[in-house]
Amino acid sequence: MRVIAIVNQKGGCGKTTTAINLAACLAAQSRKVLLIDLDPQAHATLGLSVKPEEAERGMYEVLSGEATLDEVIAQILPNLALAPSNIALSAIEQFLAGTPERERQLASRLAMLQEPFDYVLIDCPPSVGLLTFNALIACQEAIVPVETSFFSLQGVVKLSETIKLIGEKIGHEITVQILPTKFDRRAGYAKDILLKVRERFGEITLASTINLSDKLREAASLGLPITEYAPDSAGFKDYMALAREVIAAETARGRDRHASTGVGPQSRSGVLFAIRAPGAHDVKLAGDFNGWIPDRDVLSVKEEGGLWKKFVFLGPGSYQYKFVVDDEWREDPNNALTAQDSLGGQSSVVIVESLTVAFVKDHAVTAPAQSGGGSHVVPA
Ligand SMILES: Nc1ncnc2c1ncn2[C@@H]1O[C@H](COP(=O)(O)OP(=O)(O)O)[C@@H](O)[C@H]1O
Ligand SMILES: [Mg+2]
Numbered sequence: 001m002r003v004i005a006i007v008n009q010k011g012g013c014g015k016t017t018t019a020i021n022l023a024a025c026l027a028a029q030s031r032k033v034l035l036i037d038l039d040p041q042a043h044a045t046l047g048l049s050v051k052p053e054e055a056e057r058g059m060y061e062v063l064s065g066e067a068t069l070d071e072v073i074a075q076i077l078p079n080l081a082l083a084p085s086n087i088a089l090s091a092i093e094q095f096l097a098g099t100p101e102r103e104r105q106l107a108s109r110l111a112m113l114q115e116p117f118d119y120v121l122i123d124c125p126p127s128v129g130l131l132t133f134n135a136l137i138a139c140q141e142a143i144v145p146v147e148t149s150f151f152s153l154q155g156v157v158k159l160s161e162t163i164k165l166i167g168e169k170i171g172h173e174i175t176v177q178i179l180p181t182k183f184d185r186r187a188g189y190a191k192d193i194l195l196k197v198r199e200r201f202g203e204i205t206l207a208s209t210i211n212l213s214d215k216l217r218e219a220a221s222l223g224l225p226i227t228e229y230a231p232d233s234a235g236f237k238d239y240m241a242l243a244r245e246v247i248a249a250e251t252a253r254g255r256d257r258h259a260s261t262g263v264g265p266q267s268r269s270g271v272l273f274a275i276r277a278p279g280a281h282d283v284k285l286a287g288d289f290n291g292w293i294p295d296r297d298v299l300s301v302k303e304e305g306g307l308w309k310k311f312v313f314l315g316p317g318s319y320q321y322k323f324v325v326d327d328e329w330r331e332d333p334n335n336a337l338t339a340q341d342s343l344g345g346q347s348s349v350v351i352v353e354s355l356t357v358a359f360v361k362d363h364a365v366t367a368p369a370q371s372g373g374g375s376h377v378v379p380a
Pocket of ligand 1: 010011
């Protein structure tokens with residue numbers, strides 16, 4: 001079970017919109033999702049058409065010990081459940097004032113959860129108080145939505161520090177990822193801000209960006225996730241892409257492991273991936289080394305006469321990959337080595353054994369060797 005807190009002390013940056021729509025898009029991709037509304041303003045509850053005042057028991061009762069999580073859950077869609085909130089939750093801080101483990105209440109309630117979920121998303125209030133601490137202690141990952149028009153470097157640095165401190169205090173590291181939101185493609189300044197975010201926080205910024213979209217706003221006001229309201233809108237596509245990126249990390253758990261062994265400026269070797277695709281407009285490379293995000297971490301791209309070459313720094317290890325040719329995901333036609341990936345499909349596999357071993361042997365080699373159709377391990 002992956003527990004992800006959607007957190008930022010700033011209001012209006014898209015936390016609730018992200019919580020609802022990421023939850024719905026994960027559910028649409030066959031993941032079982034529980035969305036916990038941890039904001040007394042109950043916007044996530046409202047956003048899923050549950051009336052806060054009618055939810056007899058919600059997160060206040062869960063945190064105060066009057067009810068279990070299983071008891072308050074409302075089923076919204078086949079794979080999407082909600083633990084609702086209402087204004088009563090604003091009194092929880094007072095209620096828990098004398099409780100010694102008051103910051104661990106949510107974590108302990110989650111540990112007792114009977115119903116199995118693949119994902120738990122926690123929509124946090126716009127403050128760093130007891131509720132947000134509870135969310136951070138209960139999660140392994142945090143997504144920080146950042147409005148691209150009002151990006152506050154200081155705010156994000158402060159929040160990262162807080163999260164790091166909490167990680168140290170509780171003895172587990174929380175993976176923090178920034179999600180650029182409300183991006184206005186037409187505004188030049190928004191592009192500048194997005195560039196700055198990626199420059200300063202590139203390592204921890206998600207590849208997905210959420211564009212400004214009226215449909216997202218309308219969906220929220222009608223109490224519907226975007227999957228139900230406008231499944232052909234740009235907002236839908238953005239949140240689906242985010243869900244795919246989040247899901248990709250399921251298979252890319254090894255990414256961090258590889259990061260210390262090879263990926264990075266100090267690494268000495270890498271793989272030259274190549275595919276012959278004459279007539280293709282666009283060829284990208286995705287694998288567990290880049291979280292299955294097409295072309296992320298690809299260092300160089302060369303296209304000559306329909307032969308696309310992509311270089312990626314990779315240390316010793318075994319990696320799964322596919323080419324994305326004009327949006328179609330394909331195995332490497334020149335690589336006989338494949339494995340089943342966690343999404344049920346087949347992926348090509350490259351094994352980096354030492355710095356200079358050429359990996360693919362049975363491809364159509366044209367001289368010199370590295371201009372052939374397969375992928376090679378080469379010294380950087
Ligand atoms: N990508 C978007 N495009 C247009 N409006 C958005 C977008 N994301 C959020 N909003 C709107 O901005 C407001 C604040 O968003 P919300 O998700 O409630 O932020 P938070 O939970 O961080 O306070 C809401 O009215 C919401 O509908
Ligand atoms: Mg909110």
